[in-house]
Amino acid sequence: AAGVIQSPRHLIKEKRETATLKCYPIPRHDTVYWYQQGPGQDPQFLISFYEKMQSDKGSIPDRFSAQQFSDYHSELNMSSLELGDSALYFCASTARRGEETQYFGPGTRLLVL
């Protein structure tokens, strides 16, 4: 079965650079969630989209922005990167907001030097 696709899988950036992470949900899934997992920590919710509209917002820095496109894929844009942004970024998708299991992609491992 098709799973959530995330790209790139690994990313190395310098401080103050920008990064764009992409997420392609499972086919026919219309809701996308973004999570950030720091080293040794549990995943923390950043932001979610339902039918191309932002639906919920968590502890996402103002330096980060995201959107969901007409084909339901989503992009997380991160600017002015800081060392503390180094983390594993997960995207998850569901078929119906709030009522279905969130299936996670493999994650993008971001390292900021």
Added chain:
Amino acid sequence: AQKVTQAQTEISVVEKEDVTLDCVYETRDTTYYLFWYKQPPSGELVFLIRRNSFDEQNEISGRYSWNFQKSTSSFNFTITASQVVDSAVYFCALSEINDYKLSFGAGTTVTVRA
């Protein structure tokens, strides 16, 4: 406030032993969903099981079983006859009806020794 508490930080067992992971949650909603996810050393988050608040029936799925008790707000997870491949971090998570994001516990690291 932490909505999901996993009191066990690490558990180490020998292969074929059973492992029970504790999870206690906190919510004011009457409708909510509870999950267990597995994160192996490779890093991906793998869905294991889900339980709806209105269904307290406990089940067994292969070597996995769970014990959901609303009276004590607990959602414990058991791996029977553990195997080395079960070594991973296990997260308990909660999703509330009006707050669809997942709130994770801190995770329990399970190490299964051969």
